[in-house]
Amino acid sequence: MSDTALTLDDVSVLLVWTAIAVYALAFIAYAIDLASRSALAVEAKDARARERELVAAGGESLADVRAREERAGAEIGMAPGKRPRLVWARIGTSLTVLAFLFHLGATVLRGIAAERVPWSNMYEFAMTGLLLVVAVYLAALVKYDLRFLGTFITGLAVVLLGGATLSFYVEVVPLMDPLKSVWLVIHVFVASLATALFALAFGLSIVQLLQARRERKVAEAQEGQLVKTGPGFLRTLPSAEALESLAYRFAIIGFIFWTFTLIAGAIWANDAWGRYWGFDTKEVWTFVIWVLYAGYIHARATRGWRGTRSAWLSIIGFVAVLFNFTIVNMFFQGLHAYSGLS
Amino acid sequence: MSRSRSEPTSEGEGTLRPDDYAGTPGGESDAVQPALGVTGWLRWGWRQLTSMRTALVLLLLLAIAAVPGSLVPQRSADPNGVTQYYADNPDLAPILDDLSMFDVYTSPWFSAIYILLFVSLIGCVIPRTKHHAKALRAQPPRTPARLARLDDHRSAQLQVAADADPAAAAEEAVSLAGEQLRRAGYRVARYDARGRLSVSAERGYARETGNLVFHGALVGVLIAVGVGGGFTYTGQSVIVEGDTFVNTMLDYASFNPGRFVDTDELTPYALTLDEFEVTYEPAGSNAAGQAGDFSANLTIRNGDEVTEESVRVNHPVDIDGDRVYLMGNGYAPTITVRDADGDVVFSESVPFLPQDTNMTSLGVIKVPDGLPDQLGMTAFFYPTQFELASGAFTSAYPALVNPVVTINVYAGDLGIDDGTPRSVYTLDPTDMTQLAGRGVDEPALELAPGDTAELPDGLGTVTFENETPAGVDGYEQSVKRFVSLSIHRDVGAPWVLAFAVLATLGLLAGLFVPRRRMWVTATARDGAVELEYAGLARGEDPTLTAAVDKLARTHEAALRPRLSARGSSSTPSPSDTPKVD
Numbered sequence A: 001m002s003d004t005a006l007t008l009d010d011v012s013v014l015l016v017w018t019a020i021a022v023y024a025l026a027f028i029a030y031a032i033d034l035a036s037r038s039a040l041a042v043e044a045k046d047a048r049a050r051e052r053e054l055v056a057a058g059g060e061s062l063a064d065v066r067a068r069e070e071r072a073g074a075e076i077g078m079a080p081g082k083r084p085r086l087v088w089a090r091i092g093t094s095l096t097v098l099a100f101l102f103h104l105g106a107t108v109l110r111g112i113a114a115e116r117v118p119w120s121n122m123y124e125f126a127m128t129g130l131l132l133v134v135a136v137y138l139a140a141l142v143k144y145d146l147r148f149l150g151t152f153i154t155g156l157a158v159v160l161l162g163g164a165t166l167s168f169y170v171e172v173v174p175l176m177d178p179l180k181s182v183w184l185v186i187h188v189f190v191a192s193l194a195t196a197l198f199a200l201a202f203g204l205s206i207v208q209l210l211q212a213r214r215e216r217k218v219a220e221a222q223e224g225q226l227v228k229t230g231p232g233f234l235r236t237l238p239s240a241e242a243l244e245s246l247a248y249r250f251a252i253i254g255f256i257f258w259t260f261t262l263i264a265g266a267i268w269a270n271d272a273w274g275r276y277w278g279f280d281t282k283e284v285w286t287f288v289i290w291v292l293y294a295g296y297i298h299a300r301a302t303r304g305w306r307g308t309r310s311a312w313l314s315i316i317g318f319v320a321v322l323f324n325f326t327i328v329n330m331f332f333q334g335l336h337a338y339s340g341l342s
Numbered sequence B: 001m002s003r004s005r006s007e008p009t010s011e012g013e014g015t016l017r018p019d020d021y022a023g024t025p026g027g028e029s030d031a032v033q034p035a036l037g038v039t040g041w042l043r044w045g046w047r048q049l050t051s052m053r054t055a056l057v058l059l060l061l062l063a064i065a066a067v068p069g070s071l072v073p074q075r076s077a078d079p080n081g082v083t084q085y086y087a088d089n090p091d092l093a094p095i096l097d098d099l100s101m102f103d104v105y106t107s108p109w110f111s112a113i114y115i116l117l118f119v120s121l122i123g124c125v126i127p128r129t130k131h132h133a134k135a136l137r138a139q140p141p142r143t144p145a146r147l148a149r150l151d152d153h154r155s156a157q158l159q160v161a162a163d164a165d166p167a168a169a170a171e172e173a174v175s176l177a178g179e180q181l182r183r184a185g186y187r188v189a190r191y192d193a194r195g196r197l198s199v200s201a202e203r204g205y206a207r208e209t210g211n212l213v214f215h216g217a218l219v220g221v222l223i224a225v226g227v228g229g230g231f232t233y234t235g236q237s238v239i240v241e242g243d244t245f246v247n248t249m250l251d252y253a254s255f256n257p258g259r260f261v262d263t264d265e266l267t268p269y270a271l272t273l274d275e276f277e278v279t280y281e282p283a284g285s286n287a288a289g290q291a292g293d294f295s296a297n298l299t300i301r302n303g304d305e306v307t308e309e310s311v312r313v314n315h316p317v318d319i320d321g322d323r324v325y326l327m328g329n330g331y332a333p334t335i336t337v338r339d340a341d342g343d344v345v346f347s348e349s350v351p352f353l354p355q356d357t358n359m360t361s362l363g364v365i366k367v368p369d370g371l372p373d374q375l376g377m378t379a380f381f382y383p384t385q386f387e388l389a390s391g392a393f394t395s396a397y398p399a400l401v402n403p404v405v406t407i408n409v410y411a412g413d414l415g416i417d418d419g420t421p422r423s424v425y426t427l428d429p430t431d432m433t434q435l436a437g438r439g440v441d442e443p444a445l446e447l448a449p450g451d452t453a454e455l456p457d458g459l460g461t462v463t464f465e466n467e468t469p470a471g472v473d474g475y476e477q478s479v480k481r482f483v484s485l486s487i488h489r490d491v492g493a494p495w496v497l498a499f500a501v502l503a504t505l506g507l508l509a510g511l512f513v514p515r516r517r518m519w520v521t522a523t524a525r526d527g528a529v530e531l532e533y534a535g536l537a538r539g540e541d542p543t544l545t546a547a548v549d550k551l552a553r554t555h556e557a558a559l560r561p562r563l564s565a566r567g568s569s570s571t572p573s574p575s576d577t578p579k580v581d
């Protein structure tokens, strides 16, 4: 290991911490945005004096809910230039882009320092995986106004990237023999991409559940009655149904990538271990996740399971993804012993 | 934004789905009481089994049932882990074993779930396939009477010149729409009624085709795994440098044939391990001692053909459809035992099993004949011996820098004469007396390559042979190495892959091809043509709204010049522009 390589890795770590700090700032900006959205909803209502009091008290009528959801539903698909001017959300997104650039720099430098793809141990999986989560989020922003997920995405980045750097960091070491394969490049990258899409679907499914709960409360309340419906920012978001179909769209793309991950993994296993499938712990969990998302897709097509129930499956699916990445990698025995931790 | 709900109009034609498919109108299927009688109940049971809800529940059960296999070691993947588990949890292990927890994926309960799932799948897919085959040949359905009730609906009015015939213009409009839709990949049919001309179009049959291909291919995967498994064999063998393995049952250390494998018909090729290569990261680097670039260099004799190949990790060697994998490696110190007269009673390179990354290795030497008592030795090999503060030895580096063998000696009954199978890697000292080593007065024998030591009680001598070729210095080649090879034949694997790829293609079509119906109607009225456009999603179709917009736009753009070219200039009225509902 030459001295310059070490220096590159040091710079990479420095960039990672910078990225984490900027993600944290973005998180704060996005959080302020969510908080100020409720106020925004109130302002928009000022003209209708009759209901001012209700809204000020945190309640609203069913008709209001529907009207606003319709507006939010239309807004979510608007081109970036035409979206509502949410100052704090803009700041949040700009900071996220900045943090992403630092993060990208850190990842690329790590790859150069190691002279291979920067995804071959836990620290690097986390670094590249989260880079893709943020990249997919930013790419999705071009088409959909998902800035209400900003706190979730940047929060995830801060917690996981910070956690990984603190507890998974390992110095650059040469690859172990089983990892010297093109399949490392393909299989792990595609798995990370799938994870990123599942993460967005997860965030949307959570918001969908909150929104569904709020819609239910509003529907149950009498017209003109005062109801408390949970976080105010929900009032600026599309209906639960619209959120659901968006979550589904991300989940099915993720599912395709996951299917590919599964197949690529089997091909690799056949070269490395002499069998394409052996129910190794990591294989088991990849399979479980695949089946859970197949269940989610089915649930969306099953009467009585659409909506809230299927959203839970999307949430459970992503929890399994996180579990697979953290707990299974660290504590379960198996052939996939590549965390780089001892 | 999106049109995810299915249509309010009649489902049924086009796709056949289980009763509780979310797009099928009607009451809850489980509210339907079965007709009395056995056939009634059977039919009801079958309906339940092939319902979406059952498929969903079975999928979730499958996911849950797969989990325990990752928590508890499995016999198929990790037999030693199971033995260890028994040792660590003597009370719990038998209970878990009764529940098939060490064989989860072949257990009755796991099998029950996936077999039911696949029965459900087949029961679901066959009728749908029949139905879809018919739908592929059918015409798009009649145009609904009131298109305006659909969510995605546009209307427009085009003025027709005073001297032109509005009816002819309407005809022109509809046939143009039909043409455009056909070019866009729709299947098109005309339905004209009382002054209202219409074209009905449908596209996206590939969605259902893809879905059926996907589910069918899953059955293919299962069959390929099952049938392929019957023709598959896996065997393990250990070869020391210089030795030869012949592909017959005799030379395998373990062999697992599938049900239909004829073990007498193995291709009798021979593999000689010429050399095992490995590199270690130098001391002082980040990953000091990390091993890599393993390569087992083989000479392969297959019939008259002699080739040299190296088996590496991720790069198995293919011999007549058998794949040879490098699974492990280690040191095989050559040990010679002589009796009191100096006659050789044992001389072999004994594979020692590595215990840590620095290749501290454990070996067992059994000398059944030639001495007054049977002799057993458990030995540690340290490629780079290092003394810990406690006085115990360990290996500090995996390469041969300071190789040392330490040997504990036992005499008595090895327990191999009664035919009980015993692992060559373990020694059962119950019927033996320890002569040397930890726990008795006589210390363990300690030998460097080339050293000879006296056995206790004047039994004879033990020599740790130095294998270094003449003219070479140092210890680097003083000890032979061994590799463990795994040989597999799996005729099912390519089929599994083919079905998996087919499933993925089906999945792509089933999830992303939009399936939709479009209608365009034209009605001549008061010197104008009233146009209506409507679209209906069948399944998820986020782009429907845009598609209807586009159809309306391109149709009018193409129609307008045609109508005006017919002679008269029709001044565009404000209502000419499409009005979006």
Ligand code: HEM
Pocket (backbone or CB within 6 Å): A294, A297, A298, A300, A301, B017, B018, B021, B049, B050, B051, B052, B055, B059, B117, B118, B120, B121, B122, B124, B125, B210, B211, B212, B214, B215, B218, B506, B507, B509, B510, B511, B539
């Ligand atoms: C091994 C078990 C199964 C797996 C892994 C599985 C997986 C999937 C997946 C991934 C999809 C979405 C892809 C597509 O639409 O092409 C799907 C759709 C579908 N599956 Fe299955 N499936 C299984 C069993 C079944 C069974 C037993 C049934 C019948 C009861 C069934 C009925 C359907 C239907 C009707 C759809 C279409 C859903 C829609 O319209 O969105 N599947 N399945």
